[in-house]
Amino acid sequence: MGETLAMAPDLLKGNQMVASVFEVMDRKTEVLGDVGEELMTVEGTIELRGVQFSYPSRPEVLIFKDFNLRVRSGKSMALVGQSGSGKSSVISLILRFYDPTAVRVMIDGKDIKKLKIKSLRRHIGLVQQEPTLFATSIYENILYGKEGASESEVIEATKLANAHTFVSSLPEGYSTKVGERGVQLSGGQRQRVAIARAILKNPEILLLDEATSALDVESERVVQQALDRLMKNRTTIVVAHRLSTIKNADQISVLHDGKIIEQGTHSSLIENKNGAYYKLINIQQ
Numbered sequence: 034m035g036e037t038l039a040m041a042p043d044l045l046k047g048n049q050m051v052a053s054v055f056e057v058m059d060r061k062t063e064v065l066g067d068v069g070e071e072l073m074t075v076e077g078t079i080e081l082r083g084v085q086f087s088y089p090s091r092p093e094v095l096i097f098k099d100f101n102l103r104v105r106s107g108k109s110m111a112l113v114g115q116s117g118s119g120k121s122s123v124i125s126l127i128l129r130f131y132d133p134t135a136v137r138v139m140i141d142g143k144d145i146k147k148l149k150i151k152s153l154r155r156h157i158g159l160v161q162q163e164p165t166l167f168a169t170s171i172y173e174n175i176l177y178g179k180e181g182a183s184e185s186e187v188i189e190a191t192k193l194a195n196a197h198t199f200v201s202s203l204p205e206g207y208s209t210k211v212g213e214r215g216v217q218l219s220g221g222q223r224q225r226v227a228i229a230r231a232i233l234k235n236p237e238i239l240l241l242d243e244a245t246s247a248l249d250v251e252s253e254r255v256v257q258q259a260l261d262r263l264m265k266n267r268t269t270i271v272v273a274h275r276l277s278t279i280k281n282a283d284q285i286s287v288l289h290d291g292k293i294i295e296q297g298t299h300s301s302l303i304e305n306k307n308g309a310y311y312k313l314i315n316i317q318q
């Protein structure tokens with residue numbers, strides 16, 4: 034009895050903590066996506082038309098007023114612009130992390146609000162600056178891209194991601210635990226594990242948000258090579274800082290304050306010496 038009583042304060046604290054965990058778990062998302070059309074085959078045309086958007090936490094700040102963007106199937110679009118101009122927000126909207134208040138985001142002409150979220154996301158690969166890795170083995174982390182993939186598929190994807198060599202050289206190989214958020218791996222290694230996952234998933238649409246910005250020059254080179262392979266023949270939206278990545282995109286959109294102020298290819302945009310793109314590139318160099 035005495036010992037149990039001594040634990041009473043801890044029990045009380047534990048109880049309160051668990052309550053707050055359940056509060057989070059019970060939260061209902063505003064984005065409804067269990068019902069709707071199943072998205073089967075995808076060509077990959079992305080279109081944002083007349084999008085108006087503000088974050089739920091700051092409803093008074095309009096991020097996009099009347100935003101329009103079109104990426105043709107199999108082509109790449111680079112988004113460039115100062116930090117805070119809305120590049121990542123575009124990516125969040127395509128993945129339906131949020132719903133815009135006005136008009137819509139479409140894939141192959143279908144309003145993504147009318148699709149099941151799971152089936153939408155099955156066709157989209159995302160590689161971010163800080164990839165999402167789980168505290169399990171490298172193998173499991175890559176397998177997450179495609180449920181039920183075979184071992185040879187996983188290894189093939191890892192090779193294409195320029196990751197097989199480093200993974201095999203680890204004492205425990207593919208069974209190596211990556212640690213919480215992948216802390217056991219270097220930045221470039223984490224990124225290549227995330228790319229292997231995306232290759233295995235084989236999505237029609239690829240979203241890259243500053244995927245190489247946090248890397249040193251040497252790992253950037255191998256990661257970029259893996260990304261180039263991944264981008265081939267897929268509709269890609271790439272948020273990038275490095276000129277080498279931006280230059281190769283089929284189209285470039287320059288964002289400023291949630292608006293596209295310039296659009297075109299690298300060679301056409303660079304001709305306008307007073308243009309925003311020209312200035313942006315010059316600052317970089």
Ligand SMILES: Nc1ncnc2c1ncn2[C@@H]1O[C@H](COP(=O)(O)OP(=O)(O)O)[C@@H](O)[C@H]1O
Pocket residue numbers: 088090091096114115116117118119120121122123
């Ligand atoms: N989760 C969020 N909640 C509220 N405001 C946000 C959130 N994420 C971004 N913003 C705001 O949206 C604007 C665009 O941000 P973002 O799309 O992240 O720009 P970029 O990726 O170009 O740096 C900024 O003003 C930023 O402060």
Ligand SMILES: [Mg+2]
Pocket residue numbers: 120121122
């Ligand atoms: Mg961003």
